[in-house]
Amino acid sequence: MCSNKAYWQCNCPGCPKTCDLHVQIHSIKKKCLMRNIKALYLAAKARSNQNALNTLELDSINLANKMIKEVKNCLNENLNLISREKQRIKVLTLDNNESQVRTILNWMASINEKMKIKVLTLNKNESQVRTILNWMASINDIKRNSKAFTSSLNMLLGLDNNSIELLKEEEKQNILNEKTKEDLQISNNKIKKMEKEIANLKRENENEIANLKRENENEIANLKIENEIEIANLKRENEIEIANLKREIANLKRENEIEKNKKIVNLAKDLTETEKKLEMLNINMAATDKKLLNLNLTIQIAKEKLEEFKIVLPSSEFKDNFTCMTLEEKKKFLVNYDFENFDKDFKAGENEPLNIILTKDLKYIFVCKVQSRLEEKN
Structure with missing residues (x-):
């Protein structure tokens, strides 16, 4: 069992995947076509890593909805409490119960003073804010959960509590938000790096395909030139040989008639054989042209297959x-x-x-x- 990454996929039944080491052996054995799927694998892996952020997004939305709900509940409780106390003051005033009314008014004054302190702590007085935050930094027993949030919210907005616990929880939340922001930045950098690597792989594959095309075109051009040179040389040799034979025939005409006739017969035979050779040469030239045409057709088909399957030779x-x-x-x-x-x-x-x-x-x-x-x- 090979432990290398399988970045090659062939067109065999089931579309099996192969690593760089075994891709050539499998291709020779099965006579199949291969394509590089490393870019697809990395893209799928990037999408899988991105899906991890979907849970964070959903948790953030749910947390915000819960916070809004808790704030609304706290507001309703405060309004209901104020409404009840107003009705109580009305009844006590009509009953001429001044002592009870004074007690309620003193309680309301103390609540107003607490609310002013909360607003001052949260919005204006930086020294008091720093004092509270330093005190919160020494307390580590409150965890980030819904109960802690509800408790802190009541401490901040409720009429009967203080805001110390909420300020501590807010500080912890800010720290967590900063860490989440850093994690997101790291993830974005990794994704950008992976996208850059995918682009580089794509460029390398395109360059390799272009080089293969150029090599095939150069090979065809060289083969054509060699064939043309060979044909031209053969024609030149035959023309020289025919010219020499014609000169010999002309010279023999000046010799005696008997000897001349014998030589003419022999030269005629040689000429006939030479013409047969020339005819065979023409046949061979036609066969060579046909082979060259078949070779061009085979290379064209290979180019089409190469373009269709984007075959990339292994390393x-x-x-x-x-x-x-x-x-x-x-x-x-x-x-x-x-x-x-x-x-x-x-x-x-x-x-x-x-x-x-x-x-x-x-x-x-x-x-x-x-x-x-x-x-x-x-």
Whole structure:
């Protein structure tokens, strides 16, 4: 079982995935097409990481709704309390109960004084705020939960409590908000880094595809030039040979008639054979043109498949592993890739290779034989 990341997917049934190390072996064995899915994998992983923030978003909304609800409940309780006390003062005044009315008014005055202190602490007097916060910093037994929030809210807004506990909870909440903000910034930086890596991978794949296209176009152009040069040389040689034969025929006309006739017959035969050779050459040229057309068609189909599946050749890891192969594995590798005349020249029992060596620049392969063909004939 391979522990490497599987960043390659083929078109075999079930669309199996393969790592960089085994992709070439699988492709040769199954004759299938591969595509790189590393960018898709990283994009899916980024979306999965982003989903973790959805829970934080939902928790924030629920917390805000609960806070609004608790504030509203506290306000309603305060209004109901004030309404009841107003009604009580009215009844006591009508009953001429001045002592009870004075008690209620003194209580209301003390409540108003507490509310002024709360507003002053929260909005104006920085020295008092700092004193309260320093006192809150020494208390660590209140946890962040709904009960603590409700209790702190009642202490701040309720008419019968103080605001010390709420200020402490608010400070803790601010610290938590700062930490959450830092975590979000770190996550955003990681996401941007991943997006940059995905863009770089995409550029590398596009550059590799462009290089493959250029190599194929250059190979076709070189092959055309070589064929044109070879055809031109053959035509030139044939024209020279025909011109020489014509000169010989002209010279023989000046010789005696008997000898001339014999030579003319022989030269005519040679001319006929030369014309046959020229005809065969034309046939071979036509076959060469047909092969060139088929080669262009094959390369065009390969380009279309390359464009369709976005095939990206695997990394150089597999080439590096060539030196670790056994002799039989190297022979199978060369046969599978149809290297020129390898399967023909190195059949079992004939010219068996002694060793197969890959050059350091990974561009050439040298095959060392047990004996040469000349040694076999001798």
